[in-house]
Amino acid sequence: MNRAKRVLGWIIGIIAVLAMIGCAMFSMGFFVQQDIKEVEMYPMPFGSFYTGKLVDGIKNGHGSIIYSNGDRYTGDFVNGEYHGSGSFESAEGWKINATFSHGLPNGNGLLELGNGNVFEGYFDAATIEGEGVFTSYTGWIFDGLWVKGSPTGEGIFTYADGSVYEGGFEYGVATGPGEYTDAEGWSFKGGFSQGLFEGYGTLTFAIGESLTGIWTAGALTELTSMSIPE
Numbered sequence: 001m002n003r004a005k006r007v008l009g010w011i012i013g014i015i016a017v018l019a020m021i022g023c024a025m026f027s028m029g030f031f032v033q034q035d036i037k038e039v040e041m042y043p044m045p046f047g048s049f050y051t052g053k054l055v056d057g058i059k060n061g062h063g064s065i066i067y068s069n070g071d072r073y074t075g076d077f078v079n080g081e082y083h084g085s086g087s088f089e090s091a092e093g094w095k096i097n098a099t100f101s102h103g104l105p106n107g108n109g110l111l112e113l114g115n116g117n118v119f120e121g122y123f124d125a126a127t128i129e130g131e132g133v134f135t136s137y138t139g140w141i142f143d144g145l146w147v148k149g150s151p152t153g154e155g156i157f158t159y160a161d162g163s164v165y166e167g168g169f170e171y172g173v174a175t176g177p178g179e180y181t182d183a184e185g186w187s188f189k190g191g192f193s194q195g196l197f198e199g200y201g202t203l204t205f206a207i208g209e210s211l212t213g214i215w216t217a218g219a220l221t222e223l224t225s226m227s228i229p230e
Contacts, residue, residue: 052077075100090114098123121146136160144169159183167192190215 035056041049044065052063059065059077066072075086082088082100089095098109105123112118121132133143134151144155151157151169158164167178174180174192181187190201196218197203203220204210208229214222 193217 035054037054038052039054040051042051042054044050047068048065050059050063050065052059053061055061058080060079061077062075063077064072064074070091071089073082073086073088075082076084078084081103083102084100085098086100087095087097088105093114094112096105096109096111098105098111099107101107104126106125107123108121109123110118110120116137118135119128119132121128121134122130124130128146128149130146131144132146133141135141139160141158142151142155143158144151145153147153151172153169154167155169156164156166157169157174162183163181165174165178165180167174168176170176174195176192177190178192179187179189180192185206186204188197188201188203190197191199193199197215198217199215200213201215202210202212208227210227211220211223212226213220213224
């Protein structure tokens, strides 16, 4: 019985201490009641208007902001910045649906330009980076790796007429080992430099005849073998 009383006394003492700590923390500002409210077309700096959640006057949570020039963002905010899933529509006609981080597209996204060009892939701080597919309104498509907004690395370029190049790229130009197949039936497999045949490779004509050798700036400079179909 005495032991039970002592335990109960300890518990009451601990509760009292915790209560004192809580009061002290509250008086020091550790527990501050936040001003949270939902607003609609709330005026913001520079002529913009915000609809969504405000926490202590700062955009947080899901919302939408319309800027004075007509640009619009709808999506997630954290501490006033685009952060999370969102969609930005420019008054100039282009729009992007993407994952945002600290105000910039950062992650997978879909960019639709006003002229009909479309990119779907990865963004790093608003720059196309990593894997992605660019479809031009003129009909060509690039599917592959990007570095700082330019095709660099392995990829597949499909021309509007159906011709296809698959291989290495450097700043958007065929460079390194690759294979080009023309819509008219002929093909080249080998090295490329600045978009031209370079080094060892084989040119195969539509009729089946092939030339293998060393190529320089797109021209055959050393023939090592030739094949003629029977």
